[in-house]
Amino acid sequence: MTNDKRGRIMLPWPAARRIAVNAGIVIGALATVYFLGTLGLYNLGFVAKNFPAFLHGAEYTLGLIAIVIPIGFGAGFAFGWGRTSHRWLLHSVSTAYVEFFRSMPPLVLVVFAWLITTLVVAKNPFLSARIEDVGGFAISMSVVALSLHSGSYQAEIIRAGINSVPAGQHEAATAIGLRRGQSVRYVVLPQMFRISLPALGNEFASVIKDTSLISAVGAVDLMFQGTNLASLTAVSGHLGDLTLIWLIVAFIYLLMTLLVSRTLQGIERRYRVPGLEAAQL
């Protein structure tokens, strides 16, 4: 194995093989483009006409992401840390949280949160007199439920990160006179984050796509826009337009996911220490 200047591992492939792979990708892409063309997919007028719909949807979905990721990460970090605690109360509360939210399909959680909120508010005259828009409030609760679902996965990632920092490091920090808090702040946390980042990126990408589930309880997000356009097209258009709608929706989700995962990869590169990658610890 050889390494390049920045220490990345270079694959020992012959140049011919790499060229063949690249050519394969290009030919595959061209074939896909041609195939989609035969389906009548280049109806650009249709795309232009429905552009506002995708824009409204993307806006709403970005809003959802902006709520889900911080809440999920906050919960994940707090409960992940709780999982590694030696105090039984902290430990058992965190474990209960992780096991509960990890074991539920996200769609069930979303619908469940919506139903419970609506029922509780509607049946409680005190709350129903004070909460103006029960529907909107119930959707927010579904968003929180989805965040907590993601948080339970992130808790496990954080726990694994903390546990993978050898106990000797903490002991060494104590030996050179760092207090407990300092040792966590300067020794354990930086290493834990570096180890957890790839897995966290994975989870963020996954929860971005999961926000589409919120449309099941009445959010007018990208998924809803896709369904709604499809319903209008199911009446008048042809199958090509229908496919085009979902292609665009998929593409927008892809862009959002790429944006977040690329950002995280950037952070990952910024903080990496050659020779100390997660796999080698």
Added chain:
Amino acid sequence: MTSAIAIVVAIIAFLAGLGAGYFIYSTPAAKAKLTVATNVPFPPFESYNDTLGRFVGFDIDIASLIANATGRQLVVRNFDNFDLLLTTVGNGGVDMAASGITMSGTQGAKRNLTMSFSNPYYNANQAVITLAGDTTTCPNNVCDQSELGNKTIGVQSGTTSEGWVDTNIKPFDPNNATDIHRYGSVTTELQELKNGVYEFMIIDAGPAANIVSGSSSTLKLLGTIITNELYGFAVAKGDPQSLVPSINTVLAQIKASGVYDQLLAKWFK
């Protein structure tokens, strides 16, 4: 360290206590919003307008007049599924439902047990849609069990279309050969009709005409099923917010002033 944490916790608890106390003991203000539930697509009664980015339709226009009359701001909430909409409004999860809800007949009688209705605002029938190439005919464009029995039929679950099929087709079908496909949304129902999964789609006549005219001649209206259903706006059982009198006043006013006819002309071209 520990005492600092204790002080922070004490301050947070104190502020939270103040907030909770304010929330509990302040008298609630009169509601400023009117939350209205609907189930799209059901044009021309309700649909989502992409360009405007909001819900529009005959029902929505009347709902916004009702909101104005009660001095509240209209908030439209879409439901994925008609059954869930009916349950939610019955339990007071939304203030009002405007979704082409039939309040008469057997289905209406059942619905009156779980929710309260305004005066009727629209008189509707059912209609049958098929693919343009279908050769079935209904005498005088009125369909009944003689044309629809022993066939494959698509309906949206929870609707009067489903109720009609269950009471008028199923019991008179000796071989139990009628195949009823029930869908949560009109979208799926339409796609499956176009895919040839079933033959006859039964839906309220208003949306049926709208669907067929927008289908660029791929679908046709086979005929109507005379059911004489009355549409009403639904509120929670017992009308805890006393909305029904206001709704009825608005309905009477717009019928007297001609606004109702203008809305009919606007949405049913």
